Amino acid sequence: MSKAFTKEDDDTESIRLDDLPQSPHPNLVTPQGLADLQARLEARRADLAGLLAAPEDFDSKMAVAVAERDIRFLEARVGRAIVVDPKGQAPDVVAFGAEVDVLTEDDRRINFAIVGEDAADPARGKISVYSPIARALIGETLGSTVEWRKPSGNEDLEIEAIRFP
Known part of the structure; x- marks a missing residue:
């Protein structure tokens, strides 16, 4: 008889879910x-x-x-x-672990912390090191202007402060 037509004892079977995908980064x-x-x-x-x-x-x-x-x-x-210990980063270059203050084209000041994927929380200003904004900022220095490419259009950001807490 087909297994589809037999009643199995649910108490003896366990469930295994597929693994969650890991980031390629x-x-x-x-x-x-x-x-x-x-x-x-x-x-x-x-x-x-x-x-x-x-x-x-x-x-x-x-x-x-x-x-x-x-x-x-x-x-x-x-x-x-x-x-990666942020304290070991060059203090004048944006890198992983940095807190960065930027000035937008419309004179808004925004603070970002560049964190790992597991700690990212954009609503709280914590952006993934692999996000477009972090990729635009990493490697830049104090006073630099960077172009942030976003879906709604590009925006220039001026780096006003770099801190490594």
Whole structure:
């Protein structure tokens, strides 16, 4: 008889979700960024331990599968991490880990922190090292004007300050 027509015991089967995709870019992190990734991994492992102690049903099996997938993802991110200490960067050149103040064409001042992909949060001014704005700024010096190519058109930005916290 076809397996499609047999009732299987759902309690004996586990669920394995496909892995989350990894970025093709090197995983640059600051020392704090690595610590944050490791903390996320440990928190997810603790979540999994709690889930495994709960009674099994489909929802709990799905939650376990999600936690296991997240752990595999975070383990890979930690394993691929390349730690770059911002304190070791040249102080007058925009680089990974820098906080940069720019002046826009319409005289708005904007502050960006150039961070790794896992720490990026554009709403909070933390931009990925691989974002178009970071790529435009990296390697430039104080007082330079750079062209930021964006979908709505290009914009010139003047670098007013560079800091490495």
